[in-house]
Structure formats: structure tokens, C-alpha cells
Amino acid sequence: MAEKNLTENLTSTADYISHHLTNLTYGWCEKSQSWGFANHQQNIFKETSCKVSEMGFWSFHLDTIFMSTFLGLIFFGFFGLVLMGAKKGVPGKVQNFAEFVFEFISGAVKSNFHGTSKIIGPLAFASCVWILSWNLMDLLPVEMTNFFGANLVNSEGTSYVGYFKVLPTADVNAPLALALVVMFFVTYYTIANHGLGGFLKEFINPIELVGYFSKHVALALRLYGNLFAGEMIFILIGIMFGQFLLSFGQTLWFIPGLMMNLVWALFHILIIALQAYIFMMLTIAYINLACAKH
Amino acid sequence: MNVNATFFAELIAFCIFIFITYRYLWPSFSNILEARQEEISEGLEAASQSQRKLEEANEESRKLVEDAKSEASMLIAQAGSRGDQIVDEAKNQAIEEQKKIKDSAEADIEQNITKAKEGLREEVAALVIAGAEQILNKEVDESSNKDIVDSLIKDL
Numbered sequence: 001m002a003e004k005n006l007t008e009n010l011t012s013t014a015d016y017i018s019h020h021l022t023n024l025t026y027g028w029c030e031k032s033q034s035w036g037f038a039n040h041q042q043n044i045f046k047e048t049s050c051k052v053s054e055m056g057f058w059s060f061h062l063d064t065i066f067m068s069t070f071l072g073l074i075f076f077g078f079f080g081l082v083l084m085g086a087k088k089g090v091p092g093k094v095q096n097f098a099e100f101v102f103e104f105i106s107g108a109v110k111s112n113f114h115g116t117s118k119i120i121g122p123l124a125f126a127s128c129v130w131i132l133s134w135n136l137m138d139l140l141p142v143e144m145t146n147f148f149g150a151n152l153v154n155s156e157g158t159s160y161v162g163y164f165k166v167l168p169t170a171d172v173n174a175p176l177a178l179a180l181v182v183m184f185f186v187t188y189y190t191i192a193n194h195g196l197g198g199f200l201k202e203f204i205n206p207i208e209l210v211g212y213f214s215k216h217v218a219l220a221l222r223l224y225g226n227l228f229a230g231e232m233i234f235i236l237i238g239i240m241f242g243q244f245l246l247s248f249g250q251t252l253w254f255i256p257g258l259m260m261n262l263v264w265a266l267f268h269i270l271i272i273a274l275q276a277y278i279f280m281m282l283t284i285a286y287i288n289l290a291c292a293k294h
Numbered sequence: 295m296n297v298n299a300t301f302f303a304e305l306i307a308f309c310i311f312i313f314i315t316y317r318y319l320w321p322s323f324s325n326i327l328e329a330r331q332e333e334i335s336e337g338l339e340a341a342s343q344s345q346r347k348l349e350e351a352n353e354e355s356r357k358l359v360e361d362a363k364s365e366a367s368m369l370i371a372q373a374g375s376r377g378d379q380i381v382d383e384a385k386n387q388a389i390e391e392q393k394k395i396k397d398s399a400e401a402d403i404e405q406n407i408t409k410a411k412e413g414l415r416e417e418v419a420a421l422v423i424a425g426a427e428q429i430l431n432k433e434v435d436e437s438s439n440k441d442i443v444d445s446l447i448k449d450l
Contacts, residue, residue, distance in 0.1 A: 027298070052296070061300040068304060072311050076319065083322045088329050102323040122316035130311055168304075173297055177304035181312070 024163045025052045027059020068168040071133040112284045115291030128280035134168045135272040142234045169227040179220035182283050189290035230268050419447045
């Protein structure tokens with residue numbers, strides 16, 4: 001009896017975790033030879049639709065794409081709106097804030113980048129602001145975000161209840177895309193400053209090639225790993241107090257649960273801002289290195 | 295960790311956001327901040343310039359006051375000496391006038407005296423002649439006795 005309970009508990013715990021870590025996926029299903037939403041644990045049409053793991057490369061994480069674009073529009077739109085109503089004279093509070101952000105980033109660019117480039121400022125600004133907007137989503141309560149996907153139903157009537165990962169950074173695709181853009185610019189500036197020969201000469205020692213790719217992959221994975229782990233800890237805190245809540249004392253556990261979440265959230269705010277900052281600084285440093293005279 | 299086509303969507307979105315930042319946000323922020331920087335530096339420049347002007351004006355006004363003071367003291371001194379001169383002149387003039395008046399008065403007196411003497415002399419001569427006529431009861435020939443009378447008058 002006790003053993004059975006334990007197994008059920010473990011299964012539901014695993015479900016809970018994977019529930020929170022699974023993206024809302026739309027893609028090409030080999031099995032049914034059609035495009036459609038991926039089904040998850042509660043799939044009842046096993047013959048006609050795919051699980052996420054069964055979908056190939058051609059699938060899209062709709063939640064990541066939606067959230068990242070939406071957040072980008074909000075944050076960049078904020079700066080755009082501020083600029084539209086901007087005054088040349090004494091700035092208001094909102095304009096002052098926007099200018100502070102701009103000056104912070106352009107200051108970081110000016111003090112760390114010694115070449116001449118018109119794109120590095122915008123690149124640093126876009127990456128920092130966008131990543132920060134993603135990371136802030138980590139502070140939304142883990143249970144809340146699944147409501148976004150609660151009403152999605154596919155043609156066969158299968159519900160995708162709650163499969164909605166609100167944090168784009170915790171999907172490795174998004175940081176990788178950013179890192180690829182950085183890699184493109186690093187390569188571009190290396191070739192522009194040292195010529196194609198200079199660029200290829202770096203790889204006389206083949207181990208450099210590994211370093212060249214791994215530093216960009218590491219750039220993405222550092223961001224991804226930090227935020228993924230942060231999300232994971234929120235989930236684990238949720239599970240821990242969920243289990244306590246079911247066992248004894250019941251609502252008594254609400255307060256310590258809240259406290260634990262609060263403590264981790266406060267600490268996590270640091271990571272949220274720090275990771276956006278680190279990504280920006282490394283971008284500047286890599287491009288500076290590419291522009292530097294040897 | 296499943297890499298899939300989401301990657302491309304994110305790539306495109308990132309490129310769009312970089313473009314937006316590059317084309318609109320970054321230049322406008324730079325423009326606004328540069329314009330403000332210029333304005334501030336101009337303001338500071340103007341402030342220091344006006345400070346300098348103020349100092350110059352102060353210096354000038356101080357000099358003007360000093361000049362005016364020295365001029366005033368010079369004028370006072372001049373006026374004093376001129377006053378002395380005028381007083382002196384007036385005194386001299388007065389003395390001269392006084393002398394003149396005195397002289398003319400003396401001359402008048404002298405004249406009157408001589409006139410009176412003359413008158414008296416004539417009267418005396420007439421009296422003497424009249425007296426002599428009466429004494430002699432006869433006509434005295436004036437012309438023959440004139441010498442005597444004249445000598446008498448002279449003796450008077």
C-alpha cells in the first residue's frame with residue numbers, strides 16, 4: 001500500500017516537472033504525415049499524433065516564439081514610445097529611466113570596445129534588453145503561466161492543458177539564436193579587420209576551431225543553464241510544499257512555501273539581471289577581440 | 295534541450311529587433327543625449343562667460359567710482375583755491391576803490407578849500423575897498439590903487 005503510494009507520488013512528481021518543462025510544440029509529425037500540435041502525457045490518440053520527442057527538427061515552440069516576440073515588442077515599444085514623446089530639455093521620470101538604460105549600455109560599449117563599429121551598440125542594447133525581458137518572466141509564479149495554454153484544443157479534441165513555458169531563456173533555441181548572431185558578427189569583424197587569411201590563420205592549430213565554436217555555444221548555454229536551473233528550483237520548491245500540503249498540517253505550509261519562494265525569487269533577481277549583463281558584456285568583449293590588432 | 299526550427303524564428307526575431315534598435319532607437323537616443331550635452335556645455339560656457347563679464351563690470355565700476363572720487367576731490371581743491379583767489383581779488387578791488395574814493399574826496403575838499411579861499415579873498419578885497427571908500431569918502435580910483443589892494447589881499 002505504502003509502496004504503491006510512493007510510486008504514484010513519484011510518477012505525479014515527474015509529470016509535474018516535465019509538465020512545466022515542456023514547450024507548446026507545433027510541428028511536422030512523421031507518423032501522421034501532417035503538421036499539428038504535439039501531444040503530451042495525456043495523449044489519447046497515440047496512432048495519429050506525435051509526442052514532442054517524436055517530432056523532428058521541423059517543429060516550433062510556439063510559447064517561446066510568442067513570448068519572446070511579445071516581450072520584445074513590449075520592451076522595444078516602451079523605448080520607442082519614450083523616444084516619440086522625448087524632449088530635448090529637462091527629461092521626465094520615464095524618459096530619464098530610458099536614458100539611464102541607454103547610457104548604461106552605451107557606457108559599457110564605450111569602455112570595453114575600442115574599435116569603430118556602428119552595429120555593436122545596437123547589438124548590445126538589443127541583446128541586453130531582450131534577454132532581460134525574457135528573464136523577468138522567471139519571476140512569474142510557476143503555476144500561473146500554464147493558464148496561457150489552457151484552452152488550446154486540436155482538431156481531434158485533444159487538450160494541451162497547461163503546456164506553456166513562459167520563459168524563452170529556458171528553451172535552448174532562443175539563447176542559441178542570439179549566440180549565432182554574435183558569432184556572425186565576430187566572424188564578420190575578424191574578416192573585416194584581418195582579412196580572410198587572418199581569420200583562417202587563427203585555425204592553424206585545429207584546437208582553436210573547437211574553441212571558436214565552443215565559446216559561442218558556451219555563451220548561449222551559460223544563459224540557458226542559469227535560467228533553466230532557476231526555473232527548476234522554483235518548480236522543486238513548488239513540489240516540496242505541494243507534498244507537505246497533502247501530507248499533514250495542510251494550509252499551515254502556505255507561509256513557509258511563500259517564504260521559500262520569496263527568498264529564491266529575491267536571489268534570482270540578481271541572476272536575471274546578471275545573466276543579461278554578462279551576455280551583453282561578453283558580446284562586446286568578443287567583438288572587441290575580433291577588432292583588436294594583434 | 296531540443297534544438298529545432300524555433301531557432302530560426304528566434305534568429306529572425308533577433309535580427310529584426312537589432313535592426314529596429316540600429317535604425318530607430320540607438321540614433322534617436324544618441325541625438326537626444328548629444329543635443330543635451332551640447333546644451334549643457336553651452337550653458338556652462340555662458341555661465342562662466344557671464345561670471346567673467348560680471349567681474350569685469352565690477353572692476354570697471356570700481357574704477358569709475360575711484361575716478362569720480364579723485365576728480366571730485368580735485369574739483370573741491372580747485373574750487374577752494376579759486377574761492378581764495380576771488381576773495382583776494384575782491385579785497386584788492388575794494389582797497390583800490392576805497393583809495394580812489396578817498397583820493398577823489400580829498401581832491402574835492404582841496405578844491406572847495408581853494409574855492410572858498412578865492413571867494414573870501416574877493417570878498418575881503420571888496421570889503422577893503424568899500425571900507426577905504428568910506429574912510430576917504432571919496433572915490434578911490436580903483437585902477438590907481440589896485441596895486442595896494444592887491445598887495446593887501448595877498449597879505450591876507
